[in-house]
Amino acid sequence: MKNRTFPLMNFSLLMMLSFFSVSEAVASSSDTEFTARVKNNTCSISGLTDYNIGSIGEGIQTYFPAFKIKIECGTSTVNTELYANVLNGTLADSHTVNMGNAKKDIYMNLYLPDERNHPVYFDSSQPFCTGDKTRDCTIEPFINLRKTDDVGDFSVSISFTLKHS
Secondary structure: OOOHHHHEEEEEHHHHHHHHHHHHHHOOOOOOOOOOOOOOOEEEEEEEOOOOOOOOOOOOEEOOOOOEEEEOOOOOOOOOEEEEEEOOOEEEEEEEEEEEOOOOOOOEEEEOOEEEOOOOOOOOOOOOEEEEEOOOEOOOOEEEEEEOOEEEOHHHHHHHHEOOO
16 A cells, blocks of 8 residues: 555645646736827928128119029928018018118018019918928019219118917
8 A cells, every 4th residue: 555655645745736836827927018209290490690782872763683482391391481571671562672861761672582483471471491391592682762962871680480380
């Protein structure tokens, strides 16, 4: 009988060990949180802050050297529109501004056509140089000064605003 007890004990011991092995194989888990920030792609605007036309004679109607407004979007694709607004000066119409001289009753008219010869509207009513990538917006000032006996200094300030659409 002793021979039979030993195998039975071995069998019982093996069963107990396998039981413990299964009970120790408990599943474990790990939680992972994924985060992200959604940011608006933006573009920046740069260009001349001062454009000096210089000295001109009366009765002139001519274009002056073009200047560029740079819209930089990097590698992003962002729909943007450029607008113009007169800060000081008097609108003759939506796309012509009188560069008045406060001391004189004379006006010099400024008109800014874009590279397609379309007018730049000075009342922010119409965008120009629209697009979705980095680009240069070329503007060629046109001056109309009627014949006059008066002389003086003239100026106008125009704000260019880039809007993301």
